[in-house]
Amino acid sequence: MDIAENQRDPLTGLLNRLGLEAALQEFDTLGRRGLTLFSVQIARFGHINSSLGGEIADRIITLTARRLQKTFPNALHIARTHGDHFCLLFEGLDAVEETIERLDDFTRRPFAVLGEIIVLSVRSGVARMDDSLRSAGMLLHGSETALQVAKETKTRASFYKPEMEEQARQAHRFENDLRVSIVHNHADLHRALANDEFQIHYQPIIDCDTGQLYAFEALMRWSHPTNGPVRPDLFIPLAEQIQVMHILGSWVIQKAIADAATWPPRADGQAVGVSINISACQFIEPAILLDTVSRALDQTKLDPALVKLEITESSAFVDTMSETLQRLKDMGCRIALDDFGKGYSCLTQLHELPLDYMKLDRSFLKDLESEDPAKAMRSRKLIQxxxxxxxxxxIAAIAEGVETRQQLDEVRQMGAKLVQGFLYSRARPASEIPDYIKNFVPGS
Incomplete structure (x- = not known):
């Protein structure tokens, strides 16, 4: 096809969205069949742009485009539809799973850009021409719908199904209702706190060397009186967007520290710690964060060394981050970098931030038991x-998402100090934690 100037992405030279749509329309005109379209998004790429700057972000986009062209020479077209979104169009593609593996593999090979070492990850939505998608023009919508499902379910790839359309409409209606409720009535959150609609569940963290219970991670839950249980990945971004996360965050800190202060010691007499997630928004007003932690410690008399505060990679370059974390460490608290490797990883975070722990994202453990030896080996090498x-x-490493004994044995042999996952327990309501501690058998 002839490509007009306005159909090319100026940064990468690939087709832009307009160009891809024109190509799909042309294939419909020609009666081409057997097409498969991948919509691919770089996970949490926006944080690279905001934290490392536009020059590095643009460089990563161009390097990604080149890698895609080299890795998939069999693609009919590769397009950059917008921002961190790419599309790959194939004809007669049978090895869809293999293509997903190659996508996953090529993004996890580190980029060296202007002194920064960065590792990416991607999510993909896949649509194929069939009875539900009878034209090439429908493929783009189908693949983007599947991509949205992959993002919501936190899976690396999702295949389009017709029922996704209604699910997407229901999710949109629910999200819109919740957004309107919170935006128009900030008191909704205050009322929720007062009415015990918010709760904290706790998931155990285990010491690999001793098999002893080490700590619990505090995980927030909300049961809305009208909408029922609301997923944290839905209400937390909304709370951040309307700038009320400091209310929720302060409540979680106070409640989790107060709960931990009441927990019985282990059978050997050692106290059990608590791990609390801190939103990037809470560093915008560091005085509130520092005062909340200080007051909670003073009121409960809990040993600060038992309190671990977790930040995510996405928040690691907020201007006040490093100084505030150091002040929290000066109080005696411990600092962890959560979900390491999930979106992008930068070595300067490990060098510049006062970290005690880093949590290996659960996605890395999934492939350890793959029936594909090459796939399992790649996962093992990456974890190592x-x-x-x-x-x-x-920095002590914590492996998240440990679900089987084999995963536990492997990450322990590779050097993980602490583990967390369904092998030991789901997240439990606060009321169950004292008995869990009393009944816990080391090494079980």
């Missing part, structure tokens, strides 16, 4: 590299 990195910086 990250755990070696944590050892280099003298």
């Amino acid at each position: 590299a990250i755990l070696a990195l944590s050892g280099t910086f003298d």
Whole structure:
């Protein structure tokens, strides 16, 4: 096809969205069939742009475009539809799963850009021409719908199904109702706190060397009186957007520290710690965060060393981050970098931030038991590299998402200090934690 100037992305030279739509329309005209379209998004790429700057972000986009062209020479077209979104169009593609593997593999090979070492991850939505998608023009909508499902379910890839359309409409209606409710009535959150609609559930963290219970991670839950249970990945971004996350965040800190102060010791007499997630928004007004932690510790007399505060990679470059974290450490608290490797990883975070722990994202453990030996080996090598990195910086590594004994044995042998996952327990209501501690059998 002839490509007009306005159909090319000026940064990468690939087709833009207009160009891809024109190509799909032309294939319909020609009666081409057997097409498969991948919509691909770089996970949490916006934080690279905001934290490392536009020059590095643009460089990563161009390098990604080149890698895609080299990795998938069999693609009919590769397009950059907008921002961090790419599309790959294939004809007669049978090896869809293999293509997903190659997408996953090529993005996890590190980029070296202007002194920064960055590892990416992607999510994909896949649509194929069939009875539900009878034209090439419908493929783009189908693949983007599937991509949205992959993002919501936190899976690396999702395949389009017709029922996704109604699910998407229901989700949109629910999200819109919740957004209107919160935006028009900020008191809704205050009322929810007062009425015990918010709760904290706790998931155990286990010491690999001793098999002992080490700590619990505090995880927020909301049961809305009208909408019922609301997913944290829905209400937390909304709370951040309308700038009330400091209310929720302060409540979680106070409640989790107060709960931990009442927990019985382990059978050996050692106290059990608590791990609390801190939103990037809470660093915008660091005085509130610092005062909340200080007051909670003073009121409960809990040993600060038992309190671990978790930040995410996405929040690691807020201007006040490093100074505020150091002040929290000066209080005696411990600092962890959560979900390491999930979106993008930058070595300067490990060097510049006062970290005690780094949490290996659960996605890395899924492939350890793959029936594909090459896939399992790639996963194993990647975990080994990250755990070696944590050892280099003298940072204790926590492996999330441990669900089987094999996963536990492997990450322990590779150097993980702590583990967390369904192998030991789901997240439990606060009322169950004292008995869980009393009945816990080390090494079980």
